[in-house]
Structure formats: C-alpha cells, structure tokens
Amino acid sequence: MKRRAVRRPLTDAGLVAISLLDAWFQGSFDTRFNIACVALTSCALLLRRRAPLPAFVLTVPSVLTSSAVAGSLIAIYALAARTRSRPLLAACAAVFAACYILPWPAPKIGPILALSDVPDLAYGLGLAAAPALFGQLVQARRDLAARLGEITEVREHEQFLAAQSVLAKERAQLAREMHDVVSHQVSLIAVRAGALQVSTLDPDAKDAATTIRRLSVQTLDELRHMVSVLRTSGSPPTELTPQPTLAQLHTLVAGSGIEADLHVDLDGDLPPPVQRAIYRTVQEALTNARKHAPGSSTRVEVRHRDGTVRTTVTNTAPTRPALPLPSAHHGLIGLRQRAELLGGALESGPTPDRGYHLTLEIPIRPRR
Structure with a gap:
C-alpha cells in the first residue's frame, strides 16, 4: 500500500511531463489559446483514474488545435483499461481521428475534408486504436488474474470441504465401531462382574467384582460421551477391515x-x-x-x-x-x-x- 501511494503521484507527474514535452516539441506554446489547451490536457490526465471519459473529453481540444496528441492517447488508454463498453471506446477513437485530421481554424472557403485526407484519417484511427487495444489487453489481464484468484479460492475451499468430509466419515465410522465392538465387550464385562458380585461368597472376589463392575460402568459412560462427540459429523460411515x-x-x-x-x-x-x-x-x-x-x-x-x-x-x-x-x-x-x-x-x-x-x-x- 505504501509503494502504491508513492508510485501513483510519480506516475501522474511523469505522464503530465510527457504531455508537456510532446506539446513543446510540436510547437503548441505559440499562442495563449494553445497553451490553455495544453494545460487543460495535462490537468485532465490527473482525472484519468476516477473519471476516464471526462478526462478524454478534456484532451480533445489539444488534438483539434495542435499536433500534441500524447495526452489524448494516454487518456484513451486509461479509458480502455477501465470501460467495458466497446462502442464507447470506438466512438472515442473516431472522435480522436476526426479531430486529428480536421484543420484548425476551419477554412472559410473550400471543403473542410478532401479525398487526400483519407490516409490521415486511417493514420489517426490506427493511432487511437493502439492505446485502446493495449488498455483492453490490460483490462483482460486484470480480469483473468481476478478469475484465477477466484478459482484458486474455490479449489482451496473444495479441498477443505473434501478434507472435512473425509474426517467426518472417519469420525462417524470410528463412532460406529466403538459402539458396536467396544461397548459390546465392556457391557459384557459389566454384566459378568455384576453376576460374580452377587453369587460369590469370597470377600476378595466380591470386592474385585465390584471394582470391575464400577470401572466398566464408568468406561461405558465415557464411551457414550466419546461416541456422541464423534457422531456430530453426521456422515454415513465406511467399513473397516477386517x-x-x-x-x-x-x-x-x-x-x-x-x-x-x-x-x-x-x-x-x-x-x-x-x-x-x-x-x-x-x-x-x-x-x-x-x-x-x-x-x-x-x-x-x-x-x-x-x-x-x-x-x-x-x-x-x-x-x-x-x-x-x-x-x-x-x-x-x-x-x-x-x-x-x-x-x-x-x-x-x-x-x-x-x-x-x-x-x-x-x-x-x-x-x-
């Protein structure tokens, strides 16, 4: 988060510098009006993340009045990386190409466009298509990364559920075997000890039978609690061998x-x-x-x-x-x-x- 907080202002400053350098190389600082358009374009780039469409609109005057197009191309890329409306993106590219070939100021006599302007129009469309396609590629890559992240989470959740299911089956199976086998044997011990306790006349044997019966009853009670805990899984058990x-x-x-x-x-x-x-x-x-x-x-x-x-x-x-x-x-x-x-x-x-x-x-x- 700290790196992103530092990187964003540096990126904004770099893009604004590129826009200003492009305008300077193209000689767009000859009039006050052109200077205002360049300043508007440079400031619009600061809005490209939150409002990419208004940012592009604010860069259009610079394309119309001069040959400085770097700021507008950056705005098209920002719009393409965020919008999912391809018709809107195509319309923006067409507006860029039209402003790129239209003369400014418009001639008072004669047609504004001629047949010889078709190559320039194609060049303008290609110039706008490059950042648009690149922005769409970045957006697709971002979506793919998000989808892969979701798939990874789903797989991890499925693996967790599968592990829990196996554990639940093992717990239920263990509970079944404890009840069917261990409880059966311990209850038999308790019954035999109780019978010995009643029938024997030997005091030592009677005490031993009493102790065995008491411990058997306690063991059965503990088994009952253990089986109840293990059965909380609720899954049907599988069989053990033999x-x-x-x-x-x-x-x-x-x-x-x-x-x-x-x-x-x-x-x-x-x-x-x-x-x-x-x-x-x-x-x-x-x-x-x-x-x-x-x-x-x-x-x-x-x-x-x-x-x-x-x-x-x-x-x-x-x-x-x-x-x-x-x-x-x-x-x-x-x-x-x-x-x-x-x-x-x-x-x-x-x-x-x-x-x-x-x-x-x-x-x-x-x-x-």
Whole structure:
C-alpha cells in the first residue's frame, strides 16, 4: 500500500511531463489559446483514474488545435483499461481521428475534408486504436488474474470441504465401531462382574467384582460421551477391515452371556455388506437384551425367503431388575441407517409378553 501511494503521484507527474514535452516539441506554446489547451490536457490526465471519459473529453481540444496528441492517447488508454463498453471506446477513437485530421481554424472557403485526407484519417484511427487495444489487453489481464484468484479460492475451499468430509466419515465410522465392538465387550464385562458380585461368597472376589463392575460402568459412560462427540459429523460411515461375517454369529451368540438360541436358514452366501449388517444387528440386540432384560431368553433367526434376508431377534420379559448401565441411544439409529444404505428396513418394539423384538429385512437383489 505504501509503494502504491508513492508510485501513483510519480506516475501522474511523469505522464503530465510527457504531455508537456510532446506539446513543446510540436510547437503548441505559440499562442495563449494553445497553451490553455495544453494545460487543460495535462490537468485532465490527473482525472484519468476516477473519471476516464471526462478526462478524454478534456484532451480533445489539444488534438483539434495542435499536433500534441500524447495526452489524448494516454487518456484513451486509461479509458480502455477501465470501460467495458466497446462502442464507447470506438466512438472515442473516431472522435480522436476526426479531430486529428480536421484543420484548425476551419477554412472559410473550400471543403473542410478532401479525398487526400483519407490516409490521415486511417493514420489517426490506427493511432487511437493502439492505446485502446493495449488498455483492453490490460483490462483482460486484470480480469483473468481476478478469475484465477477466484478459482484458486474455490479449489482451496473444495479441498477443505473434501478434507472435512473425509474426517467426518472417519469420525462417524470410528463412532460406529466403538459402539458396536467396544461397548459390546465392556457391557459384557459389566454384566459378568455384576453376576460374580452377587453369587460369590469370597470377600476378595466380591470386592474385585465390584471394582470391575464400577470401572466398566464408568468406561461405558465415557464411551457414550466419546461416541456422541464423534457422531456430530453426521456422515454415513465406511467399513473397516477386517469385518465380521455370518460365520462368526455362533461365536457371538455363545459368548453373549445370556440364554440365546440361533437358527440360520440361508441359501448360499450373502454379500459382505449384508453379512456385516446382520452381524451388527444381532450384536446390538443381544447387548440390549443383556443390559435391559436380565434373565430373559433370546431367539435369533436369520432366514432367506423370496430374495429378502430377514433377521429377527426376540427376547422374553426380564426376570431380574436391569443394571443401571449408561446408554447413548445411538445403537438402533445406527442400525437403521445401515439398513437404509442397503435398501432395507429395521423395525423394533415391545412384544405382547413384555419382551422386545428387532427385525431387519434386506433385499439381496436390486428392486425393480
């Protein structure tokens, strides 16, 4: 900014000096009227930035009355570098050429213009066209630089959004895995510790079970807060590897810590995304049954009928009070989102016998 503040006055002084030198070389200081026109032209150049068109108009008398044209050409360049009206620019060039060939003062007898003035007219048009084209080139370069700056900003913004999108997906994916895997295991530890705390008669074992259960509950609570923070991104997660398959369902049910039966009736292998969805659904249902319906029995059914895989997890009514384990209430939401991504649906709700059911239906071929 400081350099520009110093450079502008120096540029103005230089252009005014060029205009005065041109008038001096052309002998335009012979009369008072010509001196006034030259002074008017030189002063007009100081207005070329704020008012380029009036500045050009003020330089026209000097072109008409003398051969000093440098000031007017500078004004044409300033106008061309700022205006976007090409007809206006062409009209100014025509006015310059006309004033350049018109005699001053006009003859009292005979025509003002003759056929021999055509070359002079062409020369005047070419003389005016040079700064006009150069000014338009400078304007185009300025516009191109501004457009490139905008494109650069847009690209940087797109890269920022892409990075944020990737980060959001990773955060949501991490939240899903933490809820599906870590919370499942910690809640199982808490349930087993609670059962040991009630059943054992050894004081040391009872204290250890109490400590384990307390720490498990605290860990679940911290996981709940972490999952809530990670889910603020709101983006659908992508899958991590390795991922569970239906071959691991028996291990999952057997290690759930509750009484559960598994029945699988499938025709052939299912796509990996469908297998993962079924596994996570059964895992979430068993976790909820263990947390909210202690003492209940659970039945897990996975069947393939008419191009649709139906997974149903049903538990009976609880026979003991539920442990006060913390919950983020994101499990069913995540399962429903996973099902919708696969074109399926998830339903859940209480049963008439005070139990609970969770049903997942996923088509294994595209719907038509």
